[in-house]
Amino acid sequence: MFGQDFSLKQVSKVNYQQIVLYTIHNQEIQYWIGGKATMICRVEIKDNMTIPPMTSTMLPLEMPGVNYLTEYGFTEGTTGTAKSTLTTPGNINTQDQAHFVNVVNYGENDVKLYKKETIGTCKSYTENDLKSEHIRTLQKESFTASEEIPEHLFDLLKRSSTYLNENQRQQLSRIHSQYQNVFSRTDDDIGRTDLVTHRINTGNTISFRQRSRRLPLGKHDMEKSEVNRMLDKGIIETSSSPRASNIVLVMKKNGSPRCCIDYRILNDVT
Structure with a gap:
Protein backbone atom coordinates (compact mmCIF):
# COMPACT_ATOMS: atom_id res chain seq x y z
CA MET A 1 0.00 0.00 0.00
CA PHE A 2 1.23 3.48 -0.90
CA GLY A 3 0.64 6.39 1.41
CA GLN A 4 -0.25 9.87 0.25
CA ASP A 5 3.11 11.23 1.37
CA PHE A 6 4.95 8.70 -0.84
CA SER A 7 2.71 9.42 -3.81
CA LEU A 8 3.17 13.17 -3.58
CA LYS A 9 6.95 12.93 -3.31
CA GLN A 10 7.84 9.97 -5.52
CA VAL A 11 5.09 9.52 -8.15
CA SER A 12 5.40 11.63 -11.30
CA LYS A 13 2.61 10.13 -13.44
CA VAL A 14 -0.26 7.64 -13.15
CA ASN A 15 -1.45 5.62 -16.15
CA TYR A 16 -4.98 4.50 -15.24
CA GLN A 17 -5.44 2.61 -18.51
CA GLN A 18 -2.43 0.35 -17.93
CA ILE A 19 -2.66 0.61 -14.13
CA VAL A 20 0.97 1.68 -13.73
CA LEU A 21 2.69 4.29 -11.55
CA TYR A 22 5.78 6.12 -12.82
CA THR A 23 8.17 7.39 -10.19
CA ILE A 24 10.40 10.45 -10.47
CA HIS A 25 13.25 7.99 -11.15
CA ASN A 26 11.44 6.58 -14.24
CA GLN A 27 10.58 3.35 -12.47
CA GLU A 28 7.34 1.56 -13.42
CA ILE A 29 5.24 0.13 -10.58
CA GLN A 30 2.09 -1.88 -11.26
CA TYR A 31 -0.65 -1.15 -8.76
CA TRP A 32 -4.12 -2.39 -7.80
CA ILE A 33 -7.13 -0.45 -6.60
CA GLY A 34 -8.96 -1.35 -3.39
CA GLY A 35 -9.91 -4.85 -2.30
CA LYS A 36 -11.32 -7.77 -4.26
CA ALA A 37 -14.64 -6.06 -4.91
CA THR A 38 -13.01 -3.14 -6.73
CA MET A 39 -9.85 -4.87 -7.90
CA ILE A 40 -8.79 -4.22 -11.52
CA CYS A 41 -5.84 -5.80 -13.33
CA ARG A 42 -4.41 -5.56 -16.83
CA VAL A 43 -5.19 -7.95 -19.68
CA GLU A 44 -2.00 -8.58 -21.67
CA ILE A 45 -1.18 -10.59 -24.79
CA LYS A 46 0.77 -13.71 -23.85
CA ASP A 47 2.65 -14.15 -27.14
CA ASN A 48 3.14 -12.21 -30.36
CA MET A 49 0.07 -12.69 -32.54
CA THR A 50 -1.10 -11.57 -35.99
CA ILE A 51 -4.84 -11.30 -36.66
CA PRO A 52 -5.95 -11.40 -40.32
CA PRO A 53 -8.42 -8.75 -41.54
CA MET A 54 -12.13 -9.22 -40.77
CA THR A 55 -11.31 -12.11 -38.42
CA SER A 56 -12.17 -13.03 -34.83
CA THR A 57 -9.54 -14.92 -32.80
CA MET A 58 -9.34 -16.35 -29.29
CA LEU A 59 -6.03 -15.15 -27.81
CA PRO A 60 -4.20 -16.52 -24.75
CA LEU A 61 -3.71 -13.94 -22.00
CA GLU A 62 -1.64 -12.99 -19.02
CA MET A 63 -3.28 -11.00 -16.23
CA PRO A 64 -0.84 -9.84 -13.54
CA GLY A 65 -2.57 -9.84 -10.18
CA VAL A 66 -5.49 -12.03 -11.26
CA ASN A 67 -5.16 -14.01 -8.01
CA TYR A 68 -6.37 -10.90 -6.16
CA LEU A 69 -9.73 -11.02 -7.95
CA THR A 70 -12.86 -12.89 -6.91
CA GLU A 71 -13.61 -16.30 -8.42
CA TYR A 72 -15.02 -14.75 -11.57
CA GLY A 73 -13.80 -11.73 -13.46
CA PHE A 74 -15.21 -9.46 -16.17
CA THR A 75 -12.90 -8.51 -19.04
CA GLU A 76 -13.37 -5.58 -21.39
CA GLY A 77 -11.21 -3.81 -23.93
CA THR A 78 -9.40 -0.54 -23.41
CA THR A 79 -10.36 2.49 -25.46
CA GLY A 80 -8.18 4.88 -27.40
CA THR A 81 -6.11 2.29 -29.29
CA ALA A 82 -5.14 3.17 -32.85
CA LYS A 83 -5.40 -0.46 -33.97
CA SER A 84 -8.54 -1.72 -35.69
CA THR A 85 -9.27 -4.31 -33.00
CA LEU A 86 -12.13 -4.90 -30.61
CA THR A 87 -11.80 -6.95 -27.43
CA THR A 88 -15.11 -8.69 -26.78
CA PRO A 89 -16.30 -8.21 -23.17
CA GLY A 90 -16.99 -11.37 -21.20
CA ASN A 91 -16.66 -13.33 -17.97
CA ILE A 92 -13.80 -15.63 -17.08
CA ASN A 93 -13.00 -18.01 -14.26
CA THR A 94 -9.98 -16.43 -12.59
CA GLN A 95 -8.97 -19.79 -11.08
CA ASP A 96 -8.40 -21.43 -14.46
CA GLN A 97 -4.81 -22.19 -15.40
CA ALA A 98 -5.15 -20.46 -18.79
CA HIS A 99 -7.26 -17.50 -19.84
CA PHE A 100 -8.46 -16.43 -23.28
CA VAL A 101 -10.29 -13.48 -24.77
CA ASN A 102 -11.92 -12.95 -28.15
CA VAL A 103 -10.30 -10.19 -30.23
CA VAL A 104 -11.82 -9.00 -33.52
CA ASN A 105 -9.86 -7.33 -36.31
CA TYR A 106 -12.51 -5.32 -38.15
CA GLY A 107 -9.99 -3.59 -40.43
CA GLU A 108 -8.79 -4.44 -43.93
CA ASN A 109 -5.17 -5.18 -42.97
CA ASP A 110 -3.36 -7.60 -40.67
CA VAL A 111 -2.99 -6.39 -37.08
CA LYS A 112 0.07 -7.39 -35.04
CA LEU A 113 -0.29 -7.69 -31.28
CA TYR A 114 2.88 -8.03 -29.25
CA LYS A 115 3.71 -9.92 -26.09
CA LYS A 116 2.85 -7.94 -22.93
CA GLU A 117 0.72 -5.50 -24.94
CA THR A 118 -2.28 -4.33 -22.90
CA ILE A 119 -5.60 -4.86 -24.69
CA GLY A 120 -8.03 -4.52 -21.79
CA THR A 121 -8.76 -4.80 -18.10
CA CYS A 122 -10.29 -7.42 -15.84
CA LYS A 123 -12.22 -6.69 -12.67
CA SER A 124 -13.92 -8.80 -10.02
CA TYR A 125 -17.39 -10.01 -10.92
CA THR A 126 -20.07 -11.23 -8.53
CA GLU A 127 -23.64 -12.47 -8.85
CA ASN A 128 -24.88 -9.11 -7.64
CA ASP A 129 -23.56 -7.58 -10.87
CA LEU A 130 -25.87 -9.75 -12.99
CA LYS A 131 -29.32 -8.30 -13.62
CA SER A 132 -32.20 -10.59 -14.54
CA GLU A 133 -33.33 -8.42 -17.45
CA HIS A 134 -30.00 -9.10 -19.17
CA ILE A 135 -30.41 -12.90 -19.05
CA ARG A 136 -31.62 -14.80 -22.10
CA THR A 137 -32.82 -18.40 -21.88
CA LEU A 138 -31.70 -20.63 -24.73
CA GLN A 139 -33.63 -23.69 -25.81
CA LYS A 140 -31.34 -26.66 -26.15
CA GLU A 141 -31.78 -28.66 -29.32
CA SER A 142 -30.29 -31.95 -30.42
CA PHE A 143 -27.43 -31.36 -32.80
CA THR A 144 -24.68 -33.31 -34.51
CA ALA A 145 -21.98 -30.96 -35.81
CA SER A 146 -20.58 -33.38 -38.39
CA GLU A 147 -24.04 -33.82 -39.97
CA GLU A 148 -25.21 -30.20 -40.14
CA ILE A 149 -22.14 -28.03 -40.73
CA PRO A 150 -22.05 -27.03 -44.43
CA GLU A 151 -18.89 -27.84 -46.34
CA HIS A 152 -18.04 -24.19 -46.97
CA LEU A 153 -17.84 -23.59 -43.19
CA PHE A 154 -15.45 -26.45 -42.35
CA ASP A 155 -12.33 -24.33 -42.74
CA LEU A 156 -13.83 -21.41 -40.78
CA LEU A 157 -14.81 -23.73 -37.93
CA LYS A 158 -11.33 -25.26 -37.87
CA ARG A 159 -9.59 -21.87 -37.73
CA SER A 160 -12.00 -20.56 -35.10
CA SER A 161 -11.56 -23.58 -32.81
CA THR A 162 -7.81 -23.35 -32.23
CA TYR A 163 -8.09 -22.49 -28.53
CA LEU A 164 -11.50 -24.06 -27.79
CA ASN A 165 -12.24 -27.26 -25.92
CA GLU A 166 -14.66 -29.85 -27.31
CA ASN A 167 -17.70 -28.43 -25.53
CA GLN A 168 -16.98 -24.91 -26.78
CA ARG A 169 -16.37 -26.28 -30.27
CA GLN A 170 -19.80 -27.93 -30.26
CA GLN A 171 -21.39 -24.64 -29.23
CA LEU A 172 -19.59 -22.83 -32.03
CA SER A 173 -20.71 -25.51 -34.48
CA ARG A 174 -24.32 -24.93 -33.48
CA ILE A 175 -23.97 -21.21 -34.18
CA HIS A 176 -22.39 -21.88 -37.57
CA SER A 177 -25.19 -24.28 -38.44
CA GLN A 178 -27.96 -21.99 -37.22
CA TYR A 179 -26.66 -18.96 -39.14
CA GLN A 180 -25.08 -20.75 -42.11
CA ASN A 181 -26.91 -18.55 -44.61
CA VAL A 182 -25.13 -15.48 -43.22
CA PHE A 183 -21.71 -16.73 -44.31
CA SER A 184 -20.46 -16.28 -47.85
CA ARG A 185 -20.06 -19.41 -49.95
CA THR A 186 -18.06 -17.83 -52.81
CA ASP A 187 -16.73 -14.43 -53.82
CA ASP A 188 -19.83 -13.96 -55.97
CA ASP A 189 -22.37 -13.70 -53.13
CA ILE A 190 -20.52 -11.20 -50.93
CA GLY A 191 -22.62 -8.09 -50.37
CA ARG A 192 -25.76 -9.53 -51.97
CA THR A 193 -29.18 -9.79 -50.33
CA ASP A 194 -32.80 -10.20 -51.35
CA LEU A 195 -34.18 -8.98 -48.02
CA VAL A 196 -34.35 -5.30 -48.96
CA THR A 197 -34.91 -3.19 -52.07
CA HIS A 198 -33.08 0.01 -52.88
CA ARG A 199 -34.03 3.03 -54.95
CA ILE A 200 -31.86 6.06 -55.75
CA ASN A 201 -33.86 9.29 -55.60
CA THR A 202 -32.62 11.80 -58.18
CA GLY A 203 -35.51 14.23 -57.69
CA ASN A 204 -36.40 16.24 -60.79
CA THR A 205 -33.02 15.74 -62.44
CA ILE A 206 -33.23 14.73 -66.08
CA SER A 207 -31.77 11.42 -67.15
CA PHE A 208 -28.11 11.44 -68.12
CA ARG A 209 -25.73 9.14 -69.94
CA GLN A 210 -21.98 9.44 -69.55
CA ARG A 211 -20.02 9.62 -72.76
CA SER A 212 -18.35 6.28 -73.34
CA ARG A 213 -14.67 6.02 -72.52
CA ARG A 214 -12.64 3.37 -74.27
CA LEU A 215 -10.47 1.03 -72.28
CA PRO A 216 -6.97 0.11 -73.47
Whole structure:
Protein backbone atom coordinates (compact mmCIF):
# COMPACT_ATOMS: atom_id res chain seq x y z
CA MET A 1 0.00 0.00 0.00
CA PHE A 2 1.23 3.48 -0.90
CA GLY A 3 0.64 6.39 1.41
CA GLN A 4 -0.25 9.87 0.25
CA ASP A 5 3.11 11.23 1.37
CA PHE A 6 4.95 8.70 -0.84
CA SER A 7 2.71 9.42 -3.81
CA LEU A 8 3.17 13.17 -3.58
CA LYS A 9 6.95 12.93 -3.31
CA GLN A 10 7.84 9.97 -5.52
CA VAL A 11 5.09 9.52 -8.15
CA SER A 12 5.40 11.63 -11.30
CA LYS A 13 2.61 10.13 -13.44
CA VAL A 14 -0.26 7.64 -13.15
CA ASN A 15 -1.45 5.62 -16.15
CA TYR A 16 -4.98 4.50 -15.24
CA GLN A 17 -5.44 2.61 -18.51
CA GLN A 18 -2.43 0.35 -17.93
CA ILE A 19 -2.66 0.61 -14.13
CA VAL A 20 0.97 1.68 -13.73
CA LEU A 21 2.69 4.29 -11.55
CA TYR A 22 5.78 6.12 -12.82
CA THR A 23 8.17 7.39 -10.19
CA ILE A 24 10.40 10.45 -10.47
CA HIS A 25 13.25 7.99 -11.15
CA ASN A 26 11.44 6.58 -14.24
CA GLN A 27 10.58 3.35 -12.47
CA GLU A 28 7.34 1.56 -13.42
CA ILE A 29 5.24 0.13 -10.58
CA GLN A 30 2.09 -1.88 -11.26
CA TYR A 31 -0.65 -1.15 -8.76
CA TRP A 32 -4.12 -2.39 -7.80
CA ILE A 33 -7.13 -0.45 -6.60
CA GLY A 34 -8.96 -1.35 -3.39
CA GLY A 35 -9.91 -4.85 -2.30
CA LYS A 36 -11.32 -7.77 -4.26
CA ALA A 37 -14.64 -6.06 -4.91
CA THR A 38 -13.01 -3.14 -6.73
CA MET A 39 -9.85 -4.87 -7.90
CA ILE A 40 -8.79 -4.22 -11.52
CA CYS A 41 -5.84 -5.80 -13.33
CA ARG A 42 -4.41 -5.56 -16.83
CA VAL A 43 -5.19 -7.95 -19.68
CA GLU A 44 -2.00 -8.58 -21.67
CA ILE A 45 -1.18 -10.59 -24.79
CA LYS A 46 0.77 -13.71 -23.85
CA ASP A 47 2.65 -14.15 -27.14
CA ASN A 48 3.14 -12.21 -30.36
CA MET A 49 0.07 -12.69 -32.54
CA THR A 50 -1.10 -11.57 -35.99
CA ILE A 51 -4.84 -11.30 -36.66
CA PRO A 52 -5.95 -11.40 -40.32
CA PRO A 53 -8.42 -8.75 -41.54
CA MET A 54 -12.13 -9.22 -40.77
CA THR A 55 -11.31 -12.11 -38.42
CA SER A 56 -12.17 -13.03 -34.83
CA THR A 57 -9.54 -14.92 -32.80
CA MET A 58 -9.34 -16.35 -29.29
CA LEU A 59 -6.03 -15.15 -27.81
CA PRO A 60 -4.20 -16.52 -24.75
CA LEU A 61 -3.71 -13.94 -22.00
CA GLU A 62 -1.64 -12.99 -19.02
CA MET A 63 -3.28 -11.00 -16.23
CA PRO A 64 -0.84 -9.84 -13.54
CA GLY A 65 -2.57 -9.84 -10.18
CA VAL A 66 -5.49 -12.03 -11.26
CA ASN A 67 -5.16 -14.01 -8.01
CA TYR A 68 -6.37 -10.90 -6.16
CA LEU A 69 -9.73 -11.02 -7.95
CA THR A 70 -12.86 -12.89 -6.91
CA GLU A 71 -13.61 -16.30 -8.42
CA TYR A 72 -15.02 -14.75 -11.57
CA GLY A 73 -13.80 -11.73 -13.46
CA PHE A 74 -15.21 -9.46 -16.17
CA THR A 75 -12.90 -8.51 -19.04
CA GLU A 76 -13.37 -5.58 -21.39
CA GLY A 77 -11.21 -3.81 -23.93
CA THR A 78 -9.40 -0.54 -23.41
CA THR A 79 -10.36 2.49 -25.46
CA GLY A 80 -8.18 4.88 -27.40
CA THR A 81 -6.11 2.29 -29.29
CA ALA A 82 -5.14 3.17 -32.85
CA LYS A 83 -5.40 -0.46 -33.97
CA SER A 84 -8.54 -1.72 -35.69
CA THR A 85 -9.27 -4.31 -33.00
CA LEU A 86 -12.13 -4.90 -30.61
CA THR A 87 -11.80 -6.95 -27.43
CA THR A 88 -15.11 -8.69 -26.78
CA PRO A 89 -16.30 -8.21 -23.17
CA GLY A 90 -16.99 -11.37 -21.20
CA ASN A 91 -16.66 -13.33 -17.97
CA ILE A 92 -13.80 -15.63 -17.08
CA ASN A 93 -13.00 -18.01 -14.26
CA THR A 94 -9.98 -16.43 -12.59
CA GLN A 95 -8.97 -19.79 -11.08
CA ASP A 96 -8.40 -21.43 -14.46
CA GLN A 97 -4.81 -22.19 -15.40
CA ALA A 98 -5.15 -20.46 -18.79
CA HIS A 99 -7.26 -17.50 -19.84
CA PHE A 100 -8.46 -16.43 -23.28
CA VAL A 101 -10.29 -13.48 -24.77
CA ASN A 102 -11.92 -12.95 -28.15
CA VAL A 103 -10.30 -10.19 -30.23
CA VAL A 104 -11.82 -9.00 -33.52
CA ASN A 105 -9.86 -7.33 -36.31
CA TYR A 106 -12.51 -5.32 -38.15
CA GLY A 107 -9.99 -3.59 -40.43
CA GLU A 108 -8.79 -4.44 -43.93
CA ASN A 109 -5.17 -5.18 -42.97
CA ASP A 110 -3.36 -7.60 -40.67
CA VAL A 111 -2.99 -6.39 -37.08
CA LYS A 112 0.07 -7.39 -35.04
CA LEU A 113 -0.29 -7.69 -31.28
CA TYR A 114 2.88 -8.03 -29.25
CA LYS A 115 3.71 -9.92 -26.09
CA LYS A 116 2.85 -7.94 -22.93
CA GLU A 117 0.72 -5.50 -24.94
CA THR A 118 -2.28 -4.33 -22.90
CA ILE A 119 -5.60 -4.86 -24.69
CA GLY A 120 -8.03 -4.52 -21.79
CA THR A 121 -8.76 -4.80 -18.10
CA CYS A 122 -10.29 -7.42 -15.84
CA LYS A 123 -12.22 -6.69 -12.67
CA SER A 124 -13.92 -8.80 -10.02
CA TYR A 125 -17.39 -10.01 -10.92
CA THR A 126 -20.07 -11.23 -8.53
CA GLU A 127 -23.64 -12.47 -8.85
CA ASN A 128 -24.88 -9.11 -7.64
CA ASP A 129 -23.56 -7.58 -10.87
CA LEU A 130 -25.87 -9.75 -12.99
CA LYS A 131 -29.32 -8.30 -13.62
CA SER A 132 -32.20 -10.59 -14.54
CA GLU A 133 -33.33 -8.42 -17.45
CA HIS A 134 -30.00 -9.10 -19.17
CA ILE A 135 -30.41 -12.90 -19.05
CA ARG A 136 -31.62 -14.80 -22.10
CA THR A 137 -32.82 -18.40 -21.88
CA LEU A 138 -31.70 -20.63 -24.73
CA GLN A 139 -33.63 -23.69 -25.81
CA LYS A 140 -31.34 -26.66 -26.15
CA GLU A 141 -31.78 -28.66 -29.32
CA SER A 142 -30.29 -31.95 -30.42
CA PHE A 143 -27.43 -31.36 -32.80
CA THR A 144 -24.68 -33.31 -34.51
CA ALA A 145 -21.98 -30.96 -35.81
CA SER A 146 -20.58 -33.38 -38.39
CA GLU A 147 -24.04 -33.82 -39.97
CA GLU A 148 -25.21 -30.20 -40.14
CA ILE A 149 -22.14 -28.03 -40.73
CA PRO A 150 -22.05 -27.03 -44.43
CA GLU A 151 -18.89 -27.84 -46.34
CA HIS A 152 -18.04 -24.19 -46.97
CA LEU A 153 -17.84 -23.59 -43.19
CA PHE A 154 -15.45 -26.45 -42.35
CA ASP A 155 -12.33 -24.33 -42.74
CA LEU A 156 -13.83 -21.41 -40.78
CA LEU A 157 -14.81 -23.73 -37.93
CA LYS A 158 -11.33 -25.26 -37.87
CA ARG A 159 -9.59 -21.87 -37.73
CA SER A 160 -12.00 -20.56 -35.10
CA SER A 161 -11.56 -23.58 -32.81
CA THR A 162 -7.81 -23.35 -32.23
CA TYR A 163 -8.09 -22.49 -28.53
CA LEU A 164 -11.50 -24.06 -27.79
CA ASN A 165 -12.24 -27.26 -25.92
CA GLU A 166 -14.66 -29.85 -27.31
CA ASN A 167 -17.70 -28.43 -25.53
CA GLN A 168 -16.98 -24.91 -26.78
CA ARG A 169 -16.37 -26.28 -30.27
CA GLN A 170 -19.80 -27.93 -30.26
CA GLN A 171 -21.39 -24.64 -29.23
CA LEU A 172 -19.59 -22.83 -32.03
CA SER A 173 -20.71 -25.51 -34.48
CA ARG A 174 -24.32 -24.93 -33.48
CA ILE A 175 -23.97 -21.21 -34.18
CA HIS A 176 -22.39 -21.88 -37.57
CA SER A 177 -25.19 -24.28 -38.44
CA GLN A 178 -27.96 -21.99 -37.22
CA TYR A 179 -26.66 -18.96 -39.14
CA GLN A 180 -25.08 -20.75 -42.11
CA ASN A 181 -26.91 -18.55 -44.61
CA VAL A 182 -25.13 -15.48 -43.22
CA PHE A 183 -21.71 -16.73 -44.31
CA SER A 184 -20.46 -16.28 -47.85
CA ARG A 185 -20.06 -19.41 -49.95
CA THR A 186 -18.06 -17.83 -52.81
CA ASP A 187 -16.73 -14.43 -53.82
CA ASP A 188 -19.83 -13.96 -55.97
CA ASP A 189 -22.37 -13.70 -53.13
CA ILE A 190 -20.52 -11.20 -50.93
CA GLY A 191 -22.62 -8.09 -50.37
CA ARG A 192 -25.76 -9.53 -51.97
CA THR A 193 -29.18 -9.79 -50.33
CA ASP A 194 -32.80 -10.20 -51.35
CA LEU A 195 -34.18 -8.98 -48.02
CA VAL A 196 -34.35 -5.30 -48.96
CA THR A 197 -34.91 -3.19 -52.07
CA HIS A 198 -33.08 0.01 -52.88
CA ARG A 199 -34.03 3.03 -54.95
CA ILE A 200 -31.86 6.06 -55.75
CA ASN A 201 -33.86 9.29 -55.60
CA THR A 202 -32.62 11.80 -58.18
CA GLY A 203 -35.51 14.23 -57.69
CA ASN A 204 -36.40 16.24 -60.79
CA THR A 205 -33.02 15.74 -62.44
CA ILE A 206 -33.23 14.73 -66.08
CA SER A 207 -31.77 11.42 -67.15
CA PHE A 208 -28.11 11.44 -68.12
CA ARG A 209 -25.73 9.14 -69.94
CA GLN A 210 -21.98 9.44 -69.55
CA ARG A 211 -20.02 9.62 -72.76
CA SER A 212 -18.35 6.28 -73.34
CA ARG A 213 -14.67 6.02 -72.52
CA ARG A 214 -12.64 3.37 -74.27
CA LEU A 215 -10.47 1.03 -72.28
CA PRO A 216 -6.97 0.11 -73.47
CA LEU A 217 -7.04 -2.68 -76.05
CA GLY A 218 -5.30 -5.02 -73.61
CA LYS A 219 -8.25 -4.77 -71.22
CA HIS A 220 -11.11 -5.24 -73.70
CA ASP A 221 -11.25 -9.03 -73.34
CA MET A 222 -10.82 -8.75 -69.58
CA GLU A 223 -13.77 -6.34 -69.32
CA LYS A 224 -15.99 -8.49 -71.55
CA SER A 225 -15.15 -11.62 -69.56
CA GLU A 226 -15.87 -9.94 -66.22
CA VAL A 227 -19.21 -8.51 -67.40
CA ASN A 228 -20.29 -11.91 -68.79
CA ARG A 229 -19.29 -13.58 -65.52
CA MET A 230 -21.44 -11.19 -63.48
CA LEU A 231 -24.36 -11.69 -65.89
CA ASP A 232 -24.09 -15.46 -65.56
CA LYS A 233 -23.95 -15.23 -61.75
CA GLY A 234 -26.97 -12.90 -61.60
CA ILE A 235 -24.92 -10.10 -60.04
CA ILE A 236 -26.00 -7.69 -62.82
CA GLU A 237 -28.74 -7.80 -65.43
CA THR A 238 -29.37 -6.26 -68.83
CA SER A 239 -31.09 -2.88 -68.80
CA SER A 240 -32.64 -0.36 -71.21
CA SER A 241 -32.46 2.54 -68.74
CA PRO A 242 -31.91 6.05 -70.17
CA ARG A 243 -29.18 6.48 -67.56
CA ALA A 244 -25.69 5.07 -67.97
CA SER A 245 -22.36 5.33 -66.15
CA ASN A 246 -18.99 4.06 -67.34
CA ILE A 247 -17.21 0.97 -66.09
CA VAL A 248 -13.87 1.48 -64.36
CA LEU A 249 -11.71 -1.65 -64.35
CA VAL A 250 -9.58 -1.83 -61.20
CA MET A 251 -6.95 -4.50 -60.63
CA LYS A 252 -6.91 -6.27 -57.26
CA LYS A 253 -3.70 -7.13 -55.41
CA ASN A 254 -3.87 -10.69 -56.71
CA GLY A 255 -4.02 -9.46 -60.31
CA SER A 256 -7.70 -10.22 -60.92
CA PRO A 257 -10.02 -7.47 -62.22
CA ARG A 258 -12.79 -5.72 -60.31
CA CYS A 259 -15.54 -3.88 -62.17
CA CYS A 260 -16.39 -0.55 -60.56
CA ILE A 261 -18.77 2.17 -61.77
CA ASP A 262 -18.02 5.88 -62.18
CA TYR A 263 -20.92 7.34 -60.21
CA ARG A 264 -19.58 10.87 -59.86
CA ILE A 265 -22.36 12.50 -61.93
CA LEU A 266 -25.01 10.48 -60.07
CA ASN A 267 -23.52 11.48 -56.73
CA ASP A 268 -23.77 15.15 -57.69
CA VAL A 269 -27.55 14.95 -58.04
CA THR A 270 -28.36 12.78 -55.03
